[in-house]
Amino acid sequence: GESVGLHLPTLSVQEGDNSIINCAYSNSASDYFIWYKQESGKGPQFIIDIRSNMDKRQGQRVTVLLNKTVKHLSLQIAATQPGDSAVYFCAENNYGQNFVFGPGTRLSVLP
Amino acid sequence: NAGVTQTPKFQVLKTGQSMTLQCAQDMNHNSMYWYRQDPGMGLRLIYYSASEGTTDKGEVPNGYNVSRLNKREFSLRLESAAPSQTSVYFCASRAGQGAQETQYFGPGTRLLVL
Numbered sequence: 001g002e003s004v005g006l007h008l009p010t011l012s013v014q015e016g017d018n019s020i021i022n023c024a025y026s027n028s029a030s031d032y033f034i035w036y037k038q039e040s041g042k043g044p045q046f047i048i049d050i051r052s053n054m055d056k057r058q059g060q061r062v063t064v065l066l067n068k069t070v071k072h073l074s075l076q077i078a079a080t081q082p083g084d085s086a087v088y089f090c091a092e093n094n095y096g097q098n099f100v101f102g103p104g105t106r107l108s109v110l111p
Numbered sequence: 112n113a114g115v116t117q118t119p120k121f122q123v124l125k126t127g128q129s130m131t132l133q134c135a136q137d138m139n140h141n142s143m144y145w146y147r148q149d150p151g152m153g154l155r156l157i158y159y160s161a162s163e164g165t166t167d168k169g170e171v172p173n174g175y176n177v178s179r180l181n182k183r184e185f186s187l188r189l190e191s192a193a194p195s196q197t198s199v200y201f202c203a204s205r206a207g208q209g210a211q212e213t214q215y216f217g218p219g220t221r222l223l224v225l
Contacts, residue, residue: 008151032211043201043216051211089153098169099214101153
């Protein structure tokens with residue numbers, strides 16, 4: 001989930017297990033949402049997106065769920081692998097130029 | 112197709128020095144952005160350019176200026192660096208204004224101001 005301050009929340013999962021990363025977004029009028037993955041020392045990388053007229057979207061090993069009632073977004077990663085270790089953060093957009101980004105969750109995959 | 116490129120990768124400045132961070136994209140995108148990322152915080156928008164010839168302030172513009180040199184290039188200038196500007200700076204681009212499309216990010220510039 002989201003956090004305030006300097007320390008990112010950390011999710012530790014066993015290799016091969018499924019991971020669920022949560023995000024609470026702020027604007028009920030937001031219509032487009034993205035999940036990014038950021039590995040250490042690199043720029044954010046697009047994983048999957050979803051529009052507000054959907055509540056679920058699936059990609060390769062990843063699924064995004066959108067609950068507009070409670071303004072909640074989640075990212076599910078199936079069969080988590082060591083290469084999935086990174087910081088994951090969500091972004092929301094309201095038909096405009098600019099995105100609002102969450103601070104992120106650090107995913108740590110245990111061998 | 113290199114995507115979004117940024118130079119330099121690392122920079123150390125003394126308080127009061129100036130520098131320009133360079134960004135270029137080869138995806139023919141209209142919109143370009145500059146963000147800063149601080150530990151434990153989300154990306155914060157400094158400036159953006161919706162299209163060639165336009166620039167607008169974001170959430171944290173103070174202490175920065177930008178230039179959209181052409182469609183490909185968008186630079187960020189620190190006129191008089193301060194320790195509070197120590198951060199990682201990311202440039203991003205996006206296809207169109209208002210489009211429900213993702214932004215593509217560069218690898219970042221790590222800046223330390225002493």
